[in-house]
Amino acid sequence: MGFLGPNGAGKTTTMRILTGFMPPTRGKVTLDGYDVVEQSLEARRRVGYLPETVPLYTDMSVNGYLKYMGTLRGMPPKRIKSRLDDVIGLCRLGDYRKTQIGKLSKGFRQRVGIAQAILHEPQLLVLDEPTIGIDPIQVVETRRLIKDLGRDQTVVLSSHILPEVSMLCDRVLIIHEGRIVAEDTPKNLAQGLQGVDRLEVEIGGPAAEVLPVLKAIRGVNDVSHLNNDGRHTYTIQAQAGQDLRDEISKVVISNGWSLRGMQMVGMSLEEIFLRLTTHEEL
Amino acid sequence: MRTAQAVAWKEIQIYFSSPTAYIVGLIFLALTGFFFTQDLGDPFPEATLVPFFDGAIVMFILLAPALTMRLLAEESKLGTIELLLTSPVRDWEVIIGKYVASLVFFLVLVGLSFFYAILLFVYADPDPGPIYAGYLGFILYGAAALAVGLLTSTMTNNQIVSAVVAMGILLALFFADRAFGSVSGLAGEIIGEMGIRGHFDDFSRGVIDTTNIVYFLSVIAFFLFLSIRTLESRRWR
Numbered sequence: 001m002g003f004l005g006p007n008g009a010g011k012t013t014t015m016r017i018l019t020g021f022m023p024p025t026r027g028k029v030t031l032d033g034y035d036v037v038e039q040s041l042e043a044r045r046r047v048g049y050l051p052e053t054v055p056l057y058t059d060m061s062v063n064g065y066l067k068y069m070g071t072l073r074g075m076p077p078k079r080i081k082s083r084l085d086d087v088i089g090l091c092r093l094g095d096y097r098k099t100q101i102g103k104l105s106k107g108f109r110q111r112v113g114i115a116q117a118i119l120h121e122p123q124l125l126v127l128d129e130p131t132i133g134i135d136p137i138q139v140v141e142t143r144r145l146i147k148d149l150g151r152d153q154t155v156v157l158s159s160h161i162l163p164e165v166s167m168l169c170d171r172v173l174i175i176h177e178g179r180i181v182a183e184d185t186p187k188n189l190a191q192g193l194q195g196v197d198r199l200e201v202e203i204g205g206p207a208a209e210v211l212p213v214l215k216a217i218r219g220v221n222d223v224s225h226l227n228n229d230g231r232h233t234y235t236i237q238a239q240a241g242q243d244l245r246d247e248i249s250k251v252v253i254s255n256g257w258s259l260r261g262m263q264m265v266g267m268s269l270e271e272i273f274l275r276l277t278t279h280e281e282l
Numbered sequence: 283m284r285t286a287q288a289v290a291w292k293e294i295q296i297y298f299s300s301p302t303a304y305i306v307g308l309i310f311l312a313l314t315g316f317f318f319t320q321d322l323g324d325p326f327p328e329a330t331l332v333p334f335f336d337g338a339i340v341m342f343i344l345l346a347p348a349l350t351m352r353l354l355a356e357e358s359k360l361g362t363i364e365l366l367l368t369s370p371v372r373d374w375e376v377i378i379g380k381y382v383a384s385l386v387f388f389l390v391l392v393g394l395s396f397f398y399a400i401l402l403f404v405y406a407d408p409d410p411g412p413i414y415a416g417y418l419g420f421i422l423y424g425a426a427a428l429a430v431g432l433l434t435s436t437m438t439n440n441q442i443v444s445a446v447v448a449m450g451i452l453l454a455l456f457f458a459d460r461a462f463g464s465v466s467g468l469a470g471e472i473i474g475e476m477g478i479r480g481h482f483d484d485f486s487r488g489v490i491d492t493t494n495i496v497y498f499l500s501v502i503a504f505f506l507f508l509s510i511r512t513l514e515s516r517r518w519r
Contacts, residue, residue: 019368023517037517044370055361059296071288072369116365 002169002186003158010178011158012052015126018156019049032123045074048117052128052158054109058102062093062112065101066119073120083119091115091145107138114142118149125149127157131164143168198265199236201248205257207232213251219244235265285371289379290386293353297387302352306345310391314338318398329406334398335416335486339478342427343456347448349387350431351441353380354513358439373513377432377506384428392421412488419485422498423478427452429505436512452478455501 005011016022017029020036020043029036034043057065066087070080088094091111096104101112110130117125130146131139147168149155159165165172166186174182174189182189203210207225214223214234222237238244245262252259297303317337321327354376357363366376399417402408431448438444459477461470474480481494 016364021364021368021516040517041370041372044368047368049365049368051361051364053361055363055365057292057360057362059299060292068288068292069365069369072285072366072371074285074370 001154001156002165002172003156003175004160004162004165004172005158005175006160008177009175011175012128013178014175015049015051015128015156015158018124019047019126020044045120046123048120048122048125050113050117050127050130052132054106054113056101056109056112056116059100061098061100062088062104062115063097065112066116069116070119075120080119083121087115087119090118090148092141107134107142110134110138110142111145114145121153123153125153125155127155129158129160131159131161199238199244199248200261200263200265201234201236201252201259202261203232203234203252203257204260205232205252205255209255210234210252210257213255214248217244217247217251219247231260283375285369286375286379286382289371289376290382293380293383294386296352297349297383300352302348303387306348307391307394310338310341310345311394313341314395314398329402329408331398331402331408331413331416332486334395335420335482338395338420339423339482340456342424343449343452346388346424346427346452347431347434347445350384350428350435350448351445352435353384353432354435355439355441355444359441367513367516374510377436377509377513381429381432381506381509384432385425388424388428389421392417392424409488412486415488415490416486418490419482419494419498422485422495422502423482426478426498426501426505429502429509430455433505433509433512436509 003011003014013022017024018031018036020040023037031043032046034046036043057068060068063084066084067080070083071077075083088097091114093108093111093115096108101109104112114127114130117127127146131142134142143164146155146157150168150170155168157165157168170185172182172184172186172189173180201214207227210232211223211225211234214220214236219239220236221239224235226233226235236244236248245264248262249259314334314337318331318334321330321333354363357366367373399408399413402413403410427448430451431444434444434448434451435441437447455476455478457477457479459474459480461473461477464470465473481497484491484494
């Protein structure tokens, strides 16, 4: 599940409550039936957590640190040993087992952070901005890792990188100023919000003639035109649920113009996000 | 319990690999060595460890906070406390683990200072009573000072603040017996009895009084209790 919101929306706070670091001021949070305040220890056993700042003991080695975290999570030494190899392989830390954490780059620290979070195979994995501040190649790797992890356990991740959320998550929850403003799949969010389908069509023909013809098609709400060095692109806002592609291509061809390209454009998460979180005050 | 052990073991390793601890150890041994030899220069030297103990307890007002300031303040500063407290670890296990680690380092220092006692036993014929009792008192005193330092380390993410506040508390306890003269009535009695000195001096005179043992154990328990509650207070509504 993706957790989205502008800075200060309450993402980290929510995650801290989930993981039992902070109590909720009101209300109740249960994890697998255990109240995070009343049965904190049981709840905490089921969570793996990576805070945004990736806090690690810089003077410990990767191995030593992971062993320590495993013990803190109450894992028996044998299980730590076998899981250690799995996790180090999964997070590709093989060459750095003995390295002091303080000497690792940000991306590798992030991996160590993820490694400690998944070490005890928690049912819930909470990742606070897991790809912030690492280089693009490592971002791709981290995302792949998160996606893999999401197959076996519930992953809650926060982000303000919207494509990341739409790529990684089955469900998106957008919060703003501590309130949920939207919750759905990334796809439904885009559709639901838009209320209209958008088509981008490139047509070879005189714009002055094309424009009124397009506007006259039934079901078209609005058409905007963009002339990009002789490439005329029209963005057509259609009424919800109407597929106008056939109609448009017929019209274009019957007028003797050429249809050079056409695609449906969904609303990007950025747009949804902006629309949901900025108040339009008139 | 295994988690408390893990915390303690990790902290002990850090003690023995960190410069702070070695600096504290060096200062402790160098200065107590000076105190120890000072009296031996007298025309009629006495085979006693009293000057060593007297110097050591004053020094420990400064050194104990230096040993404990890092324990939790650094976790808060680095943010690692977030992972520590979201692991299934009880608050008391964290505090006890950290406390035991500082205690172990302190006991190693005490162990090294046995050298002075050995010298006395080899080259002179000291009265063993005050030496044994003095060491017991010094260990109890040090353990109490470390508990004070641990509490202040739990309260802040700034190691310097932690150390200074702990020194303040220890100084106040050290001079509390002056209240006997300056504060009248029951209040003076109570504050005076809280003083560390009065309770320690019996030990170095060779007297093992249960009252004094109870005093130090109560101080330790009190400050550890407050530390646990302080750590726990993050979860209070």
